[in-house]
Amino acid sequence: MGFSSMAxxxxxxxxxxxxxxxxxxxGNVMIIMLVYYSKTLHSPMYFFLSQLSxxxxxxITDIAPNxxxxxxxxxxxxxFPGCVIQFYIFGSIETFECYLLSVMSYDRYxxxxxxxxxxxxxxxxxxxxxxxSSWLLGCSMAFITTLGICQLEFCGQNVIDHxxxxxxxxxxxxxxxxxxxxxEETFLAFPVVVVPFIVIVGSYLCIVLTLVKIPSFSGRxxxxxxxxxxxxxxxxxxxxxxxxxxxxxxxxxxxxxxxMSMLYTIxxxxxxxxxxxxxxxxxxDIVKCAYNLNNRLR
Numbered sequence: 001m002g003f004s005s006m007a008x009x010x011x012x013x014x015x016x017x018x019x020x021x022x023x024x025x026x027g028n029v030m031i032i033m034l035v036y037y038s039k040t041l042h043s044p045m046y047f048f049l050s051q052l053s054x055x056x057x058x059x060i061t062d063i064a065p066n067x068x069x070x071x072x073x074x075x076x077x078x079x080f081p082g083c084v085i086q087f088y089i090f091g092s093i094e095t096f097e098c099y100l101l102s103v104m105s106y107d108r109y110x111x112x113x114x115x116x117x118x119x120x121x122x123x124x125x126x127x128x129x130x131x132x133s134s135w136l137l138g139c140s141m142a143f144i145t146t147l148g149i150c151q152l153e154f155c156g157q158n159v160i161d162h163x164x165x166x167x168x169x170x171x172x173x174x175x176x177x178x179x180x181x182x183x184e185e186t187f188l189a190f191p192v193v194v195v196p197f198i199v200i201v202g203s204y205l206c207i208v209l210t211l212v213k214i215p216s217f218s219g220r221x222x223x224x225x226x227x228x229x230x231x232x233x234x235x236x237x238x239x240x241x242x243x244x245x246x247x248x249x250x251x252x253x254x255x256x257x258x259x260m261s262m263l264y265t266i267x268x269x270x271x272x273x274x275x276x277x278x279x280x281x282x283x284x285d286i287v288k289c290a291y292n293l294n295n296r297l298r
Contacts (some may be wrong), residue, residue: 014071020270021064027273028053038286044122048104056269059093063265067163083165091142095192099134102196108227109203113210148181229276240264
């Protein structure tokens with residue numbers, strides 16, 4: 001594995017990734033602790049947010065440490081089992097996040113469109129079932145793709161010009177027919193990417209139709225403010241996903257592919273805590289209270 005096309009920027013890249021990794025861990029752990037310890041954040045919306053933070057920590061920990069090693073030591077070796085494990089963990093987490101974002105949009109739909117039934121429907125038991133189902137689907141879908149990769153034969157050139165074991169670089173290294181594996185990947189894109197996206201779009205269409213009926217502008221703005229952070233994360237997640245995987249290879253350079261993959265795997269987990277903390281009044285209020293209390297104790 002290596003960054004042969006970006007060797008001139010290794011020191012800058014290493015410093016940038018290390019800082020992002022540390023800040024991402026700190027930011028997401030802070031959100032998890034705030035949701036766990038603050039009673040005002042004990043609601044389904046923040047429970048799902050804490051699950052997103054957990055998955056972001058897992059994702060960046062799966063990618064960043066090995067990436068830092070690759071940047072420092074060009075042509076870093078990785079065993080085939082190690083590569084398969086990294087690929088499976090990455091696929092499971094990303095698939096889980098696709099479903100989690102659709103669950104979060106459904107939660108906002110219930111809160112805005114059916115506020116009287118929200119508490120009875122979105123109870124703690126349902127929240128746990130939705131999270132477990134998302135993980136089960138994520139791990140199952142990733143297992144199918146990983147099994148297909150394991151059935152390929154690899155011979156000759158074994159250098160992955162990438163910073164983690166991803167589907168396209170692995171398929172390109174294979175010396176056997178990969179058409180069946182590619183078909184499986186395309187087929188799985190529907191339940192993994194398209195279906196959750198349809199749920200998100202449908203939920204927000206219903207939300208918009210409900211908000212239009214609110215007479216006052218301030219009322220509409222207040223209701224929509226609870227969705228703005230989630231929408232930002234959805235656009236960031238699906239935007240980088242499309243750029244990384246759905247743009248044809250002929251239409252993008254190798255460096256562009258790597259940059260999009262970095263945005264997808266490194267910058268998205270890094271930005272999520274900032275998006276939710278900067279745009280969320282409840283989290284901001286708790287952070288300010290903790291800061292003021294700390295100053296008083298001094």
